[in-house]
Amino acid sequence: MSTPLAPHYPIIYVRGYAMTPGEVAETVSTPYMGFNLGATKLRQAWDGRVLKHVFESPLIRLMKDYGYRDTFADGSESEARLPARSVVIYRYYETADADLGTGKALSIPEAAAGLKTLIHRVREQVCGDDAGLRAQFKVHLVAHSMGGLVVRAFLQNDHISNAADRALVDKVFTYATPHNGIEVAGMNIPAVLGLWDINNFNRSKMAEYLGLSGKPARVDSLDGKFDPQRFFCFVGTNHRDYDVALGISRRLAGEMSDGLVKIDNATVRGAPRAFAYRSHSGPYGVVNSEEGYQNLVRFLFGDVRVDGHLEVAALPLPPSVQKAKDQGRSIRASYYFEATVVPRGTFSFRLSERRRDTNSAILRSYDELLDTRRANIDAPRSPVLFSAFLDTAHITTGRTLVFALELAVSTTGYTIDRKLWPDQHLEGEYLFRDTLTLRLTRNPDGFRLRYLSSDENWSENTGTLAEATDGGYAIALSSKKGFKATLRLVVRTAG
Structure with a gap:
């Protein structure tokens, strides 16, 4: 009889947006693409006092608390059998790196198709030809920012996946994903703004790669392709501590945002969600936070x-x-x-x-x-x-x-x-x-x-x-x- 896998399925982490070539190179140069980032400062709510709190990172905590392991061996990604309790980093930005790839970033549909390939590969590595394991195999998808849109494109676009592919996903957890796009100074990112693929956050373009029909006013629906009750949205509410672009982003996003994504745009319709006084990224970011980790593991493994x-x-x-x-x-x-x-x-x-x-x-x-x-x-x-x-x-x-x-x-x-x-x-x-x-x-x-x-x-x-x-x-x-x-x-x- 095969060993039960649930609820500790393999976790695939999908990182967020890297804008400039320098950011892409920096991203590709790190093995865990942000999932290993911790923090030592805890912003005490809104009064500005900073306390010391050591959060080791989601990756290390999953290893320490639940027995997960990474999938690297001998300087590369392992091609051998993997335990179910594995954390897999989806390295879709490697193609955009001049040294390791072609120098051209994947489109979101291309990244979503690559995610489907990765899920099937992980199934082979975990299950092999064990019919019992293959029958119960699933993955948890965990994503930050634009990574959540890559996940949704895989789950929702019929040209990328089918019902059998989607059935391999047990749960999805997103940190600070702009599920309804990004607004700058109250306006949605224009579709014509193609520099560094910023228009990926335009609602018309999002509707296309998410497989949504017509011209919906909002694009935060899973459109019946995946159960929203198995899709969790973790939302940051601290715009003050997001210092990307010399603070220009937080000024344009304004209050009621994480410094980049508006609170109202950071959730999927009908999905459970939680809110924390954390910024989009950085020392006080959503991914490297105790709040984010506790919501993540309770959603994936909790029983109530x-x-x-x-x-x-x-x-x-x-x-x-x-x-x-x-x-x-x-x-x-x-x-x-x-x-x-x-x-x-x-x-x-x-x-x-x-x-x-x-x-x-x-x-x-x-x-x-x-x-x-x-x-x-x-x-x-x-x-x-x-x-x-x-x-x-x-x-x-x-x-x-x-x-x-x-x-x-x-x-x-x-x-x-x-x-x-x-x-x-x-x-x-x-x-x-x-x-x-x-x-x-x-x-x-x-x-x-x-x-x-x-x-x-x-x-x-x-x-x-x-x-x-x-x-x-x-x-x-x-x-x-x-x-x-x-x-x-x-x-x-x-x-």
């Missing part, structure tokens, strides 16, 4: 998934604004929803962090939440707060997974008759703010969830049993100001 969203029932107004509304005056308001997920025992990272201070909070208008008719939408746009993958193998005592959800709701301010109304109340004040300790225990018939308000109680207390619903669990939230909402959590077995 928790998704949270908030259904808002009441958004109270300050007394002076409420009085104006009662007088028939026109009131407009929008709201920030902040959500941070922290597993117990982890002091150096957050699984996901969306905060107003880092310009990454979820923004919704009053009408989108409570007046769908005026917003001209069919249903409220309830904020999706997080998707967290957890691993019961990390439990140190007992059989309960424990994690915290820091949740806050605030206003951007109020307008009365189209004029900003700062009188009598503080602009941006919180309507709700609390930290919930969530305790999740697996039972023979499913899960049991207990919760506790940690801002007013010790987090080690047992808490209250959450109400079970058909779609998961419901937790009623309220504040003395009159805010009311239901936190809905969906818990499922991951794999």
Whole structure:
């Protein structure tokens, strides 16, 4: 009987964009193309203080924590049998190097076709003629930036792959990939900007190599070719620390970006995602971060998934604004929803962090939440707060997974008759703010969830049993100001 491979399939890493010939040469000169880069500085959220934190790199951590190994031997890439727990570096930039290749970079469709060839080659090296291994063989694809577009072109373009090829991929994890293109100063990269293939990030060109029909306004759909629930997007929210091109990129990308890719463009429609105060690359980059690594291994190897969203029932107004509304005056308001997920025992990272201070909070208008008719939408746009993958193998005592959800709701301010109304109340004040300790225990018939308000109680207390619903669990939230909402959590077995 063949040894089971799941969930520790071979990992293929696909690096991001190298622009100039010098960057290409530098990339090709390194064996691991960035997957071996670590960091020793931890940016403490948004206040600018820098702490020392040694993160060895995703490659070394996978070796130390999960027994993976590289595929190099005797100065070259091994052609011998490989263990399933192998990290394979897709070196598609070698053709663009004047010394090792032709000096001409592959197009994204050509790189995607090469990825298909590599996947089949890895299957041969791992499985040989063992029918049992071949039947269960799959790979995990991990990609940074443009590498994620190479992966998507392989998965989505019918001229490059078919259903059998795509079935060899178990899961995909992307760091900071511009799934909906790159915008410069609010405009999408023009299609005519062909220098160094920068137009690879133009939506019209992307639609072509992704195999999307027509002229879609957005190109962040997998188009039914791959299950988005098996596709994870890790999103950076720190534009300040991206210093490429002397800081020009971060100035053009602006806030609500990682310094290159806008937050709204860094995810695939319908896919789980996490957010971290990290930049596109560099000392505070997404790949060489503890946050990125922890999301990666929990998504690939974890056994529990928790998704949270908030259904808002009441958004109270300050007394002076409420009085104006009662007088028939026109009131407009929008709201920030902040959500941070922290597993117990982890002091150096957050699984996901969306905060107003880092310009990454979820923004919704009053009408989108409570007046769908005026917003001209069919249903409220309830904020999706997080998707967290957890691993019961990390439990140190007992059989309960424990994690915290820091949740806050605030206003951007109020307008009365189209004029900003700062009188009598503080602009941006919180309507709700609390930290919930969530305790999740697996039972023979499913899960049991207990919760506790940690801002007013010790987090080690047992808490209250959450109400079970058909779609998961419901937790009623309220504040003395009159805010009311239901936190809905969906818990499922991951794999």
